[in-house]
Amino acid sequence: MSLSDVEVRSKARQTFYSIILIALSVPVIMAFSVLVLSSFANQMVTNFDFSKVKFTLRNWQLLFQGRIAITGGLRENTFLYLLNTAVVAFGVAIVTTLVGTLSGYAISRIKFKGRKFILLMMLMLHALPGSILIVGVYFLYRLWMPTNLNALKYFSFFYVIVARAALEIPLSVWLMKGFFDLLPWEIEWSALVDGASRLKTWAKIMMPLIKPGVVAILIFGFLAGWQDIIYVRTFLIDKTLATFIESNLEAEMAYMPLLAAAATLYLLPTIFFYISSQQLLFKVYAGGIRR
Amino acid sequence: MASIVLENITKRFGKVTALDGVNLQIDDGEFIVLLGPSGSGKTTLMYLIAGIYRPTSGRILFDGKDVTNLSPKDRNVGLVFQNWALYPHMKVFENIAFPLTLKKMDKRTIQERVHQVASMLKIEALLERYPWQLSGGQQQRVAIARALVKQPQILLFDEPLSNLDALLRIGVRTELKRLQKNLSITSVYVTHDQAEALAIADRIAVINNGKLIQVGTPEEIYYQPKHTFVAGFVGNPPANLLTVESDGTRLTIDGKSLEAPIELLHRISNKRRFVLGFRPEKGVLLDHITENTVGIEVQIYEVESMGREQIVTVSIEQTMVKVLRPSEEKFHVGQKLFLCVEMKDLMLFDFDTNEALDLH
Ligand SMILES: Nc1ncnc2c1ncn2[C@@H]1O[C@H](COP(=O)(O)OP(=O)(O)OP(=O)(O)O)[C@@H](O)[C@H]1O
Numbered sequence: 268m269s270l271s272d273v274e275v276r277s278k279a280r281q282t283f284y285s286i287i288l289i290a291l292s293v294p295v296i297m298a299f300s301v302l303v304l305s306s307f308a309n310q311m312v313t314n315f316d317f318s319k320v321k322f323t324l325r326n327w328q329l330l331f332q333g334r335i336a337i338t339g340g341l342r343e344n345t346f347l348y349l350l351n352t353a354v355v356a357f358g359v360a361i362v363t364t365l366v367g368t369l370s371g372y373a374i375s376r377i378k379f380k381g382r383k384f385i386l387l388m389m390l391m392l393h394a395l396p397g398s399i400l401i402v403g404v405y406f407l408y409r410l411w412m413p414t415n416l417n418a419l420k421y422f423s424f425f426y427v428i429v430a431r432a433a434l435e436i437p438l439s440v441w442l443m444k445g446f447f448d449l450l451p452w453e454i455e456w457s458a459l460v461d462g463a464s465r466l467k468t469w470a471k472i473m474m475p476l477i478k479p480g481v482v483a484i485l486i487f488g489f490l491a492g493w494q495d496i497i498y499v500r501t502f503l504i505d506k507t508l509a510t511f512i513e514s515n516l517e518a519e520m521a522y523m524p525l526l527a528a529a530a531t532l533y534l535l536p537t538i539f540f541y542i543s544s545q546q547l548l549f550k551v552y553a554g555g556i557r558r
Numbered sequence: 559m560a561s562i563v564l565e566n567i568t569k570r571f572g573k574v575t576a577l578d579g580v581n582l583q584i585d586d587g588e589f590i591v592l593l594g595p596s597g598s599g600k601t602t603l604m605y606l607i608a609g610i611y612r613p614t615s616g617r618i619l620f621d622g623k624d625v626t627n628l629s630p631k632d633r634n635v636g637l638v639f640q641n642w643a644l645y646p647h648m649k650v651f652e653n654i655a656f657p658l659t660l661k662k663m664d665k666r667t668i669q670e671r672v673h674q675v676a677s678m679l680k681i682e683a684l685l686e687r688y689p690w691q692l693s694g695g696q697q698q699r700v701a702i703a704r705a706l707v708k709q710p711q712i713l714l715f716d717e718p719l720s721n722l723d724a725l726l727r728i729g730v731r732t733e734l735k736r737l738q739k740n741l742s743i744t745s746v747y748v749t750h751d752q753a754e755a756l757a758i759a760d761r762i763a764v765i766n767n768g769k770l771i772q773v774g775t776p777e778e779i780y781y782q783p784k785h786t787f788v789a790g791f792v793g794n795p796p797a798n799l800l801t802v803e804s805d806g807t808r809l810t811i812d813g814k815s816l817e818a819p820i821e822l823l824h825r826i827s828n829k830r831r832f833v834l835g836f837r838p839e840k841g842v843l844l845d846h847i848t849e850n851t852v853g854i855e856v857q858i859y860e861v862e863s864m865g866r867e868q869i870v871t872v873s874i875e876q877t878m879v880k881v882l883r884p885s886e887e888k889f890h891v892g893q894k895l896f897l898c899v900e901m902k903d904l905m906l907f908d909f910d911t912n913e914a915l916d917l918h
């Protein structure tokens with residue numbers, strides 16, 4: 268259902284663009300390949316010396332057994348970290364999407380005082396990197412922190428999710444506002460006249476039309492939560508994959524191929540989402556209305 | 559299947575007054591055409607009847623029941639939007655079926671009813687397409703089908719045929735009218751095409767600047783306009799409107815004397831100034847002024863042939879007048895003649911209020 272581009276681009280030009288794009292992605296693809304290859308090898312392949320490299324699944328076995336430090340008997344719970352990461356990522360995704368769609372709808376559809384101001388503030392907030400805000404955010408954390416250790420653990424999850432989502436919300440509000448702006452009022456009204464309730468109109472007409480936008484901010488939110496390290500490290504009582512890998516990189520006895528396996532695991536959702544959502548993100552509905 | 563009463567409807571958008579004290583009664587089963595220039599408030603009036611807008615003041619009654627605050631879904635109204643407003647993510651079939659699926663009808667009935675309206679509007683072959691795969695005219699017919707399929711008690715058409723070519727347009731509008739009469743659904747039809755209005759309306763409501771200027775049958779609107787706006791808006795070309803000065807005994811247009819029976823002076827009851835109007839087809843061009851007509855000397859300015867007829871533009875000093883004459887009559891530019899109009903074909907308007915002086 269996507270709208271095709273104006274049919275004017277020449278073949279030669281298209282080839283030219285493709286070559287540039289491929290050339291630009293070579294370093295990135297190389298880096299990823301080295302990482303993934305290393306995770307299946309007995310040593311890092313970063314020096315491109317393949318003579319001593321042997322294929323092995325041991326890194327992955329060790330990773331899931333939690334035997335990170337090869338020598339020590341210390342065991343880490345990789346599954347728990349994976350779960351923690353997922354909780355934070357889904358949490359951020361859901362909070363971002365809920366706030367983004369609802370505020371985006373309000374800002375696009377309802378004319379209220381201070382609407383412009385809110386939009387401008389959102390843009391400014393988006394310009395500030397999360398690391399700058401962290402002192403203030405930490406202050407609030409200390410202010411509300413429960414003393415009970417068990418409660419603190421849950422609170423820290425909640426806090427990380429909300430604080431991290433707050434960084435993503437400005438962009439998602441802008442994005443959703445844009446999507447709602449594209450929807451003509453008449454389509455909404457038409458559904459109402461056809462006999463739909465407000466809720467039905469939302470579910471049957473609005474939602475399907477803004478789906479690409481919703482999926483986009485869901486994915487952005489998820490990836491933001493999944494990738495975050497600063498907020499997680501500052502506030503979360505437990506570890507996620509990101510902090511887990513980071514702490515082991517610093518360790519003296521770090522066994523690199525194993526960390527490569529951990530890093531590959533950490534990369535999977537990102538790669539998965541980029542590939543699966545590509546098509547969807549470019550889908551824009553058009554037609555059926557005269558502008 | 560319902561009568562509509564609009565009582566003193568005013569609608570403001572902030573400082574803009576889109577509708578100003580509109581009173582209108584539409585009978586059960588009547589086909590009313592709302593005719594007015596762009597920005598006159600036609601769409602606003604439709605949205606008020608459909609329940610999309612609430613009036614700033616005034617009441618709306620369906621069958622005597624106050625529906626002013628009823629939400630659109632409870633009004634059982636079909637509306638063809640000016641920009642169609644098809645659902646882009648649904649195929650044509652789903653678009654048309656949407657009002658029925660909301661009523662939770664069974665699949666068989668939905669299929670039947672959709673195919674019935676689709677065949678009527680000749681869009682059966684398009685049911686599996688998406689709106690963006692259709693031409694403008696096809697989308698328009700889908701929008702009409704969607705409004706018809708739920709068999710509403712009131713049908714509202716907001717310029718539904720503006721994207722069809724001339725031939726299809728006449729075909730579809732005849733079909734619409736026939737259908738409306740068969741189902742006897744009370745209909746309001748918006749257009750700014752006056753020829754279309756004259757062709758299909760039971761009654762025409764002429765609107766300008768948010769005010770209803772005149773409501774009447776096509777004949778009344780055409781031959782007895784109550785306002786210079788109606789005379790100057792309806793007809794192709796529209797009525798000629800000339801400002802006439804009077805000194806009590808002599809009438810002049812642009813300083814040129816206008817010959818008229820004494821009766822005319824009585825009808826204008828000694829006004830210093832008035833507007834004289836007549837339909838282009840009511841003017842004749844002769845080499846003398848005939849009995850019981852008003853006449854004035856004119857010069858031929860331009861002649862445009864329209865096949866069977868020709869539009870002859872003549873000038874009285876600065877004022878241009880259009881006259882419709884059969885093609886057999888020959889005129890040449892620069893020729894001096896007398897323009898004569900029979901007394902019974904004159905329309906007289908007050909110069910200040912622009913309202914009709916007397917109606918014969
Ligand atoms: N939502 C709105 N907010 C502010 N002004 C509006 C709104 N809708 C309509 N108007 C104004 O009200 C007046 C009537 O508009 P409306 O759309 O009813 O005109 P229309 O007769 O349908 O014109 P057209 O033939 O161009 O469709 C216009 O001056 C328009 O600018």
Ligand SMILES: [Mg+2]
Nearest residue numbers: 600601602640
């Ligand atoms: Mg309109």
